[in-house]
Amino acid sequence: MLKEHSPTDTIYKVTVAQLPGQHDENERLQLSWEYFEGDVLFVHRDAEKETLAVRQAQIDVWVTTVFKKPPPYVRVVPVRMTEAWLLLNEAAIREAAGNPNGSVRLSLPVISRLELLPDPKEVLLELLRQATGNTGRRLRYFNARQAIHRLADLQQEYGFHALRALPAFAALEAEVAALVQTLA
Numbered sequence: 001m002l003k004e005h006s007p008t009d010t011i012y013k014v015t016v017a018q019l020p021g022q023h024d025e026n027e028r029l030q031l032s033w034e035y036f037e038g039d040v041l042f043v044h045r046d047a048e049k050e051t052l053a054v055r056q057a058q059i060d061v062w063v064t065t066v067f068k069k070p071p072p073y074v075r076v077v078p079v080r081m082t083e084a085w086l087l088l089n090e091a092a093i094r095e096a097a098g099n100p101n102g103s104v105r106l107s108l109p110v111i112s113r114l115e116l117l118p119d120p121k122e123v124l125l126e127l128l129r130q131a132t133g134n135t136g137r138r139l140r141y142f143n144a145r146q147a148i149h150r151l152a153d154l155q156q157e158y159g160f161h162a163l164r165a166l167p168a169f170a171a172l173e174a175e176v177a178a179l180v181q182t183l184a
Contacts, residue, residue, distance in 0.1 A: 001160065002040075005177040007184065013038040029066045040179060041073040046081050052168050072183060074175045079168045084120035086151050087127070088162040096151035097131035097142075104133050111165055124148060 002012050033041055043063060047055045059075040078085055086093075087109055094102050106127055109117060117123055125144045128151070132142050163169040 001156075001173060001176050002180065003156075005173075005180045010180075010184075012040060025062060026066050029062060033067070033071060037071075039072070039183070041071045042076050043073055044076040044082065047077050047079045047168065052077055052079065052171060056171075072179055074172070074179055076172055077168055079115040079166070080117060081120045082152075083124045083148065084114050084117060085163055085166070085169060086148065086155060087114060087117075087120060087124055089155065089158050092151055092154040092158045093124075093127055094131045096147045096154055097128045098147070099131055099133050102131055102133045104130055106130055111162060115166065115168070121148075124151075 006012070029043065041063075043059045045055050045059055050058075055077045056075045059073075059077070063070045063073055076082075088111060090106055090108055091100070093106065093108075094100050108127070109123065114120075125148070128144045128147045129139060129142060132139060134142055160169070160173070164173065
């Protein structure tokens with residue numbers, strides 16, 4: 001998404017930091033920036049039962065509390081879980097599952113119901129397992145969680161067209177575009 005909104009010769013250093021869960025939120029945020037400093041800090045928080053606006057405000061407070069001089073940051077707030085944003089592209093799901101030419105029917109959720117799914121991560125894991133076309137021992141050895149990471153990488157290649165219909169994703173994209181303008 002940064003590439004789509006940036007001048008062609010601009011390169012940003014983006015690092016995804018996954019820190020152990022024993023740190024509180026403030027400490028994780030601080031350590032993420034200290035250990036993995038880049039050009040932009042992406043702060044992720046699922047909306048869960050809160051509204052997009054409430055979670056965005058919480059992130060603003062969180063960042064301004066932790067940093068005396070906050071780095072440039074983008075608030076990433078999926079309404080459910082980030083995995084819900086990965087449920088829309090059948091070709092990408094098949095490729096992430098290692099079976100791009102598979103013919104097993106996959107029942108992808110309709111975009112209008114996407115943010116209503118109670119557990120998008122479990123739906124995605126099941127779709128990835130189905131997409132392999134494997135059964136028995138081969139299916140048991142399939143690493144669906146690793147495939148989710150591959151799927152997230154593929155999403156960039158396949159594009160975000162369908163996701164733009166989701167208000168939370170549209171807000172994220174607008175924030176990225178605005179940030180790129182301020183950094184240019």
